[in-house]
Amino acid sequence: MPVKNRFAELMPEITEWRRDLHEHPEILFETHRTSAMVADKLRAFGCDEVATGIGRTGVVGIIKGKSNTSGRTIGLRADMDALPILEDTGLPYASKTPGAMHACGHDGHTAMLLGAAKYLSETRNFDGTVAVIFQPAEEGGGGGKEMVDDGMMERWKIEEVYGMHNWPGVPTGKFAIRSGPFFAAADQFDIYVTGKGGHAAKPQETIDTTVVASQIVLALQTIASRNADPVKQVVVSVTSFETASKAYNVIPETVHLKGTVRTLDPAIQDMAEQRLKEIAEGAAAMMGGAARVDYRRGYPVMVNSDAQTEFAADVARAVAGDCAEAPLVMGGEDFAFMSNARPGAYILVGNGDTANVHHPKYNFNDEAIPAGCSWWAEIVERRLPAA
Numbered sequence: 444m445p446v447k448n449r450f451a452e453l454m455p456e457i458t459e460w461r462r463d464l465h466e467h468p469e470i471l472f473e474t475h476r477t478s479a480m481v482a483d484k485l486r487a488f489g490c491d492e493v494a495t496g497i498g499r500t501g502v503v504g505i506i507k508g509k510s511n512t513s514g515r516t517i518g519l520r521a522d523m524d525a526l527p528i529l530e531d532t533g534l535p536y537a538s539k540t541p542g543a544m545h546a547c548g549h550d551g552h553t554a555m556l557l558g559a560a561k562y563l564s565e566t567r568n569f570d571g572t573v574a575v576i577f578q579p580a581e582e583g584g585g586g587g588k589e590m591v592d593d594g595m596m597e598r599w600k601i602e603e604v605y606g607m608h609n610w611p612g613v614p615t616g617k618f619a620i621r622s623g624p625f626f627a628a629a630d631q632f633d634i635y636v637t638g639k640g641g642h643a644a645k646p647q648e649t650i651d652t653t654v655v656a657s658q659i660v661l662a663l664q665t666i667a668s669r670n671a672d673p674v675k676q677v678v679v680s681v682t683s684f685e686t687a688s689k690a691y692n693v694i695p696e697t698v699h700l701k702g703t704v705r706t707l708d709p710a711i712q713d714m715a716e717q718r719l720k721e722i723a724e725g726a727a728a729m730m731g732g733a734a735r736v737d738y739r740r741g742y743p744v745m746v747n748s749d750a751q752t753e754f755a756a757d758v759a760r761a762v763a764g765d766c767a768e769a770p771l772v773m774g775g776e777d778f779a780f781m782s783n784a785r786p787g788a789y790i791l792v793g794n795g796d797t798a799n800v801h802h803p804k805y806n807f808n809d810e811a812i813p814a815g816c817s818w819w820a821e822i823v824e825r826r827l828p829a830a
């Protein structure tokens with residue numbers, strides 16, 4: 444079975460929604476216009492229930508099948524938020540909000556799940572219930588966590604969750620997935636280094652925090668090279684190095700380092716956090732200075748459940764002919780909070796040969812819409828087969 448004919452018919456309409464969303468990007472939890480548009484459309488489609496304000500600005504639509512002898516509910520999730528990027532695509536429907544841009548394709552995700560919701564509301568050719576989940580704040584705000592914390596899974600008795608992300612580099616409308624750990628845990632740290640400032644010509648009277656912090660930056664690289672099992676993945680990146688001195692001749696009293704740690708295994712994550720503190724404090728002490736570490740855990744590892752992944756890949760093969768093995772991704776993904784709460788699977792749909800996500804020239808590829816929508820519809824019709 445290739446893509447569903449109905450989505451070929453609906454494609455112009457879904458494309459129009461997508462481009463409208465693209466013109467009006469909203470960041471983090473500020474998805475007010477987007478959430479209102481989603482809720483209006485779900486009501487117009489005839490969803491049995493439309494709940495707003497879930498996880499602040501999240502929206503959930505409930506669609507009941509022709510029958511419910513299975514008594515089962517599955518969740519389909521899309522993200523709605525944009526990024527704080529100045530768009531440089533030159534598109535006729537480019538962002539009208541300077542400094543905000545749909546540079547991760549969440550406009551496409553929202554439009555595709557709306558298209559699937561329209562089809563499922565029309566046909567209802569399944570036995571059970573579908574929850575279409577639209578979350579805010581995927582890009583660093585933890586909107587998925589807020590929706591789970593709001594009791595979404597219990598309120599609608601959601602048993603499984605599915606997610607989809609467009610992926611530049613995968614052929615348009617093709618799919619890729621992997622079982623087990625898929626997206627990395629993404630943690631952040633600040634290291635505050637203190638020493639003794641002074642005249643640059645009299646280092647003997649100072650404890651030079653620039654040198655102390657430099658030792659720390661280099662020593663942190665041994666977490667990956669010397670502490671972690673070589674077959675396990677860990678990335679430690681120091682991304683900001685700010686000294687209290689703006690002068691040529693002043694040794695700064697303090698240095699502030701910032702960075703991120705990415706891991707795919709909870710034991711490696713624990714080890715990296717512990718070693719980061721030990722190394723920062725130890726390297727500073729070695730030089731007579733001091734370091735204080737503030738380590739914050741972000742999104743957990745996003746793990747695809749085996750059974751749901753196998754099923755999702757079968758559906759992708761039915762829609763697109765085949766399904767590739769996706770690579771591990773060291774980026775974080777907020778769907779982790781949902782797939783930690785319930786068994787689930789997250790799939791990549793090809794965006795073709797485009798600029799990468801988070802780039803000012805990136806654009807979601809509308810040609811992926813029929814395949815993406817068909818995958819959503821088939822997930823429902825195969826998981827909850829009509830009685």
Ligand SMILES: [Zn+2]
Binds near residue numbers: 547582801
């Ligand atoms: Zn993104």
Ligand SMILES: [Zn+2]
Binds near residue numbers: 548549581
């Ligand atoms: Zn994204």
